[in-house]
Amino acid sequence: MTTLLEVKDLTKRFGGLTAVNHFSTHLVEGELCALIGPNGSGKTTIFNVITGIYEPTEGSIIFQGEDISGKRPDQITKRGIARTFQNIRLFKGLNVLENVIVGKHLRLASDPASAILHLPNYMKEESEMRRTGMTLLESLGLDRFAEDEPTSLPYGLQRKLEIARALATEPRLLLLDEPAAGMSPSDAEELMAFIQHILDSFDLTIFLIEHQMRVVMGICPRIIVIDHGEKIAEGNPEQIQNDDRVIEAYLGVVDHA
Amino acid sequence: MKLKRNTILTFIALLVIVVLLFFAEKSLNPYYRRILNLCAIYSIFSVTFNLIFGYTGQFSLGHAGFAAIGAYVAALLTLSPAQKAVNFFLKPIISPLANVELPFLLALIVGGLITAILSMLIAWPALRLHGDYLAIATLGFSEIIRSLMVNMQSLTNGALGLKGIPGYTNLFWSWGCLAVCVFIIKRLVDSSYGRAISAVRDDEVAAEALGVNLFKHKMMAFGVSSFFVGVAGGLMANLISTIDPKVFLFTLTYQIVGVTVMGGMGSLTGSVISASLYTIFLEALRPLESQFTIGSLTVPGIPGMRMVIFSVLLLLVILFSRKGLMGNNEFSWDGLFRLFNRLRSKKGDGSTGGDEA
Numbered sequence: 001m002t003t004l005l006e007v008k009d010l011t012k013r014f015g016g017l018t019a020v021n022h023f024s025t026h027l028v029e030g031e032l033c034a035l036i037g038p039n040g041s042g043k044t045t046i047f048n049v050i051t052g053i054y055e056p057t058e059g060s061i062i063f064q065g066e067d068i069s070g071k072r073p074d075q076i077t078k079r080g081i082a083r084t085f086q087n088i089r090l091f092k093g094l095n096v097l098e099n100v101i102v103g104k105h106l107r108l109a110s111d112p113a114s115a116i117l118h119l120p121n122y123m124k125e126e127s128e129m130r131r132t133g134m135t136l137l138e139s140l141g142l143d144r145f146a147e148d149e150p151t152s153l154p155y156g157l158q159r160k161l162e163i164a165r166a167l168a169t170e171p172r173l174l175l176l177d178e179p180a181a182g183m184s185p186s187d188a189e190e191l192m193a194f195i196q197h198i199l200d201s202f203d204l205t206i207f208l209i210e211h212q213m214r215v216v217m218g219i220c221p222r223i224i225v226i227d228h229g230e231k232i233a234e235g236n237p238e239q240i241q242n243d244d245r246v247i248e249a250y251l252g253v254v255d256h257a
Numbered sequence: 258m259k260l261k262r263n264t265i266l267t268f269i270a271l272l273v274i275v276v277l278l279f280f281a282e283k284s285l286n287p288y289y290r291r292i293l294n295l296c297a298i299y300s301i302f303s304v305t306f307n308l309i310f311g312y313t314g315q316f317s318l319g320h321a322g323f324a325a326i327g328a329y330v331a332a333l334l335t336l337s338p339a340q341k342a343v344n345f346f347l348k349p350i351i352s353p354l355a356n357v358e359l360p361f362l363l364a365l366i367v368g369g370l371i372t373a374i375l376s377m378l379i380a381w382p383a384l385r386l387h388g389d390y391l392a393i394a395t396l397g398f399s400e401i402i403r404s405l406m407v408n409m410q411s412l413t414n415g416a417l418g419l420k421g422i423p424g425y426t427n428l429f430w431s432w433g434c435l436a437v438c439v440f441i442i443k444r445l446v447d448s449s450y451g452r453a454i455s456a457v458r459d460d461e462v463a464a465e466a467l468g469v470n471l472f473k474h475k476m477m478a479f480g481v482s483s484f485f486v487g488v489a490g491g492l493m494a495n496l497i498s499t500i501d502p503k504v505f506l507f508t509l510t511y512q513i514v515g516v517t518v519m520g521g522m523g524s525l526t527g528s529v530i531s532a533s534l535y536t537i538f539l540e541a542l543r544p545l546e547s548q549f550t551i552g553s554l555t556v557p558g559i560p561g562m563r564m565v566i567f568s569v570l571l572l573l574v575i576l577f578s579r580k581g582l583m584g585n586n587e588f589s590w591d592g593l594f595r596l597f598n599r600l601r602s603k604k605g606d607g608s609t610g611g612d613e614a
Contacts, residue, residue: 106468
């Protein structure tokens with residue numbers, strides 16, 4: 001069990017607001033870990049710092065032994081961290097397959113000139129991108145929508161497409177920001193099975209945000225809970241469910257009087 | 258089979274165009290030739306603007322300034338040393354340029370390259386801005402370039418402009434450059450790089466999270482676009498043979514924006530069609546600016562009347578086809594045949610009510 005990602009004493013302040021306060025954790029290779037907490041507790045901020053959208057105010061992010069804090073999002077993606085977003089951010093002007101193979105662009109070796117001139121090195125890469133993109137869509141059951149516009153897909157499939165697009169970058173670590181947001185309980189359950197399927201069939205680690213505790217209890221062996229930017233609990237689902245501070249954060253203080 | 262038909266049709270169409278250009282160049286009067294040349298030049302302006310705005314989503318209003326750079330570079334490189342001496346009578350031209358005279362092709366390429374380099378220097382800081390802010394910054398830069406041209410007397414001859422630029426531009430040069438420009442931009446936007454810039458246009462945050470280097474791709478689009486803007490500027494200088502800073506007012510940029518919107522964002526053929534229609538219409542409407550009579554009503558010649566009509570036409574296009582003439586579709590033979598079939602079936606089924614709702 002080697003450590004893949006280490007978050008060391010991370011603090012992120014926006015002016016006077018401390019969104020994340022001295023948060024530390026680590027992820028080991030191949031695990032599925034959930035980050036939960038009430039609304040506004042700083043979950044997405046942690047993701048945004050890990051993926052380079054924000055720079056940490058204090059602390060550092062170590063990925064595969066390298067300090068990646070302060071690097072640009074595209075540099076971090078190139079090193080093997082991919083993510084999805086809480087609100088769906090698909091490329092409306094591209095079809096489903098193209099959305100996925102945009103994720104392959106970062107591994108493209110040919111320069112623009114050989115792309116314009118259709119030189120053999122580019123044409124080979126282009127057909128390889130399309131082939132592996134289709135294989136990826138097939139393995140996730142999205143291949144029959146390859147030529148469709150992403151906005152024409154039903155909501156649940158758009159979510160899956162976002163995950164497929166992130167997988168196209170061949171990540172070692174996949175960050176999923178509320179993948180089940182806005183889904184009915186049965187759809188959310190199906191999506192969790194889908195995530196389990198990804199974990200089983202791709203060689204990667206998954207870190208996911210969810211604010212409904214119920215959704216992650218079934219599939220995540222390890223859960224981290226944060227509130228007001230601070231880690232308040234960490235452990236397996238059973239430990240989390242019985243933790244006083246977690247209950248307090250979600251339901252308020254129990255009045256014993 | 259179908260592919261073959263389309264290839265043959267394209268081949269025939271290209272041949273017809275070349276033959277037509279040949280005859281136009283040989284036998285058409287200079288006025289019509291000039292309009293056809295301007296069609297191609299405006300098409301290049303519009304196609305390049307489409308690459309920046311329609312495909313990459315960067316609202317840059319620097320076209321007039323960039324065209325000015327290309328035009329002045331090409332003009333200075335093609336003017337003969339004797340003609341330069343005539344032009345620069347107030348203040349002599351700086352020495353290394355005084356004796357330079359390059360062939361037209363080389364002058365166009367150098368003009369394009371210098372435009373690309375200068376515009377990328379401008380884009381370096383400006384591309385950190387988004388949307389309206391980028392538009393304001395680039396518009397400002399475009400005006401700075403123009404006012405530099407008024408004031409750098411020994412390089413540009415200031416407000417006097419340059420006269421007697423050799424009229425090298427003919428239909429083969431202008432339409433040839435347009436063909437190369439469309440070919441390169443089309444190949445680029447259809448490639449993996451094209452998908453990446455479209456991703457940047459649709460959602461910068463998501464594109465960056467997928468590993469697209471925003472800065473590099475925006476710069477690439479900017480560089481390719483402004484290279485051809487510079488070339489088109491050079492073609493224009495060697496067509497109208499007299500240029501001064503006033504030719505490159507920001508109104509030129511607005512015309513290009515209007516034409517591109519009318520043609521359809523994300524359609525290169527739309528840009529070409531729209532720019533050609535615009536150029537031809539603008540000339541065809543010229544009589545409106547002199548006195549004319551409709552029945553018993555006599556309309557005095559109002560300068561600027563053409564632009565009023567053009568604005569109305571633009572409004573009508575936007576009203577009836579919100580995405581412009583071509584939307585984001587390209588011209589294709591299949592599309593043309595579909596259109597024919599639809600028109601024919603509409604006519605045929607007119608009495609029975611038609612089969613489509």
